[in-house]
Amino acid sequence: MIVSPAFAGKRYAVLGLARSGLATVETLLASGAQVLAWDSREEPRQALCERLDEEARSRIEFADPVAADLSGCAGVVVSPGVPLNRHPIAEAAARAGVPVIGDIELFAQARASLPAHRVVGITGTNGKSTTTALIHHVLECAKVPALLGGNIGLPILGSDPLPDGGVYVLELSSYQIDLTRTLDSDVAVLLNLTPDHLDRYDGFAGYVASKARLFAMQSAANGAVFGDGDDETRGIAKAEATRRAMGRVRVVDGADLAALQPRWPSLQGPHNLQNAAVAVAALEMLGIKRKQWEPALRSFRGLPHRMERVAEANGVIYINDSKATNPASAAPAIAAFPPNPEPRIHWILGGLPKGDDLDECAPWFGHIAAAYTIGDAGPRFAELLAPYTVVRRSEMMAEAIRQAMEAAVPGDIVMLSPACASFDQFRDYEARGDAFRQIVEALLEDGAADPPGAA
Numbered sequence: 001m002i003v004s005p006a007f008a009g010k011r012y013a014v015l016g017l018a019r020s021g022l023a024t025v026e027t028l029l030a031s032g033a034q035v036l037a038w039d040s041r042e043e044p045r046q047a048l049c050e051r052l053d054e055e056a057r058s059r060i061e062f063a064d065p066v067a068a069d070l071s072g073c074a075g076v077v078v079s080p081g082v083p084l085n086r087h088p089i090a091e092a093a094a095r096a097g098v099p100v101i102g103d104i105e106l107f108a109q110a111r112a113s114l115p116a117h118r119v120v121g122i123t124g125t126n127g128k129s130t131t132t133a134l135i136h137h138v139l140e141c142a143k144v145p146a147l148l149g150g151n152i153g154l155p156i157l158g159s160d161p162l163p164d165g166g167v168y169v170l171e172l173s174s175y176q177i178d179l180t181r182t183l184d185s186d187v188a189v190l191l192n193l194t195p196d197h198l199d200r201y202d203g204f205a206g207y208v209a210s211k212a213r214l215f216a217m218q219s220a221a222n223g224a225v226f227g228d229g230d231d232e233t234r235g236i237a238k239a240e241a242t243r244r245a246m247g248r249v250r251v252v253d254g255a256d257l258a259a260l261q262p263r264w265p266s267l268q269g270p271h272n273l274q275n276a277a278v279a280v281a282a283l284e285m286l287g288i289k290r291k292q293w294e295p296a297l298r299s300f301r302g303l304p305h306r307m308e309r310v311a312e313a314n315g316v317i318y319i320n321d322s323k324a325t326n327p328a329s330a331a332p333a334i335a336a337f338p339p340n341p342e343p344r345i346h347w348i349l350g351g352l353p354k355g356d357d358l359d360e361c362a363p364w365f366g367h368i369a370a371a372y373t374i375g376d377a378g379p380r381f382a383e384l385l386a387p388y389t390v391v392r393r394s395e396m397m398a399e400a401i402r403q404a405m406e407a408a409v410p411g412d413i414v415m416l417s418p419a420c421a422s423f424d425q426f427r428d429y430e431a432r433g434d435a436f437r438q439i440v441e442a443l444l445e446d447g448a449a450d451p452p453g454a455a
Contacts, residue, residue, distance in 0.1 A: 001027050002157050004110035008032035010074040013065035013098075015082065015089055017044040020103050023158030024077050027106065029056045036073070038064045065089060070096035077101055080151075080175035085200055102179030104172065107149075107156045109182065117166045120282055121150075121183060123173070123214050124191030124227070128152075131191060131275045132171040133303055134267075138283055139167055141296035151176060167286065174210040175200070180217070187223040187282045188214050191274065193232040204232075212236045220244045223285035225278050228253040250285075252277040260294070265309055266302035269336025305433035307333050311440050315410025318440045321417035322433030325351075327360040330419040334364040337413050343369040343389070344412045346404035348397065351420030351432070353377035358384050358419060365389065370407055372400035376424045397425070397432075401439050414440075 001023065010033050014025050017039035025048060028035050037060055039045055045062055052060065065076055066088045076093045080102055084090045093100045111117070122132045129152050139146035145163050149156035150170035162168065172180075174197060193208055201207040215224055215236060224244070226237035228251050241249040254277035261267065267276050276297060283293050302308050304320075311318040324330035330349065337345050343366060350373045358381065370390040373382045374397050382391045394400035397416070404414040416436045418429075426432040 004113045013076045016079040020155040023155035027157040073098045075101045105180045115164045118186040120187045121185035122189040125194045127275045134279045136169045138296040142292040225281040250281045271332040310437045316408040319415040320433045322429045324417040327419045330417040331360045333417040346414045348400045348416045350374040350378040351418045352424040
């Protein structure tokens with residue numbers, strides 16, 4: 001874990017003892033702090049006690065910080081999932097004059113005692129996880145010690161510090177930025193901004209302001225990279241360009257990389273061109289050369305359940321995009337595979353619907369060779385798609401995959417991109433994606449996708 005003298009002798013309150021909260025408590029105690037810890041469930045409190053030695057137990061107490069005396073605390077550490085605009089902890093901390101922070105802020109305060117390193121902070125409405133994983137992948141390919149953290153991977157405080165020259169690659173949600181005050185990223189990235197999480201903010205402007213704080217925390221000498229897809233992102237870029245040294249702000253659209261994109265199996269589609277462009281710009285600010293990033297983009301395999309290429313057989317590619325739990329998130333996957341020259345996507349979709357239409361996907365219906373509808377949404381989606389493509393009302397995923405395999409020809413794509421939640425048939429989107437992968441592998445092994453005429 002990360003341990004720092006910055007916390008020694010101080011008192012902190014920690015609300016929530018899930019993964020990041022648990023790592024926070026252990027870091028603070030190992031650093032010599034006093035901790036007031038709380039979780040509404042008894043089980044995680046008991047589990048924490050069992051992990052601590054006698055000396056650490058002498059410096060921890062369990063009490064709800066909403067009702068406890070917080071005076072003298074250096075901070076109240078909460079999970080990003082705590083809605084500060086509604087939760088009473090915000091008012092309790094304000095009365096005591098104590099800042100409400102997150103584990104990323106504690107990491108920022110610990111940086112001075114860590115081996116020499118750099119930090120890349122990545123935020124945006126869409127594409128954060130892919131871009132974060134891509135930057136991490138390229139650094140590893142370039143033999144640069146790197147650690148994935150923040151909103152992806154393991155809790156940052158629970159990881160061992162990197163050696164000299166390492167790079168911490170942090171995916172940061174707006175919630176995490178709200179709980180951070182002093183993170184001076186060596187390179188900060190903003191991919192895009194569209195309305196999201198508005199129940200936590202004073203309209204879209206409040207959400208945009210939250211994202212902009214990642215850059216306000218930076219020193220003017222450090223680098224910033226922005227996508228070029230929306231006015232709000234360009235506005236923050238323009239404001240940052242006025243206070244930084246020339247060349248320390250880059251706004252990219254990916255046009256200069258478009259000719260390379262066909263070589264990136266797991267980075268297809270306009271959205272992934274933008275993700276790759278900002279990743280390359282950030283990496284170049286870290287000193288990574290083209291001869292290092294170009295082959296690494298080709299070997300990137302993406303994240304599970306996000307346009308994940310799970311198999312290729314007889315010229316047909318099988319893609320698991322189970323993370324697409326609404327039409328807006330399915331649309332980029334459909335856009336990624338245009339006709340060549342005929343429509344080539346065999347689209348498996350359906351589940352528990354979040355709405356009654358597929359309007360966000362409609363601009364790319366011409367990419368669909370056939371649709372296979374499943375789950376509760378199947379009948380409605382079949383009606384919507386029937387005027388545009390061949391539709392099979394498959395009902396169950398295994399049948400949809402089998403039908404798609406039988407119909408697909410070399411050059412086609414069989415893709416699960418459900419545009420729905422999973423809960424009608426699966427525990428979560430991960431279980432649904434795992435099932436897709438397992439069924440594809442089993443059917444391929446059984447020869448269900450043999451080309452016509454095969455023995």
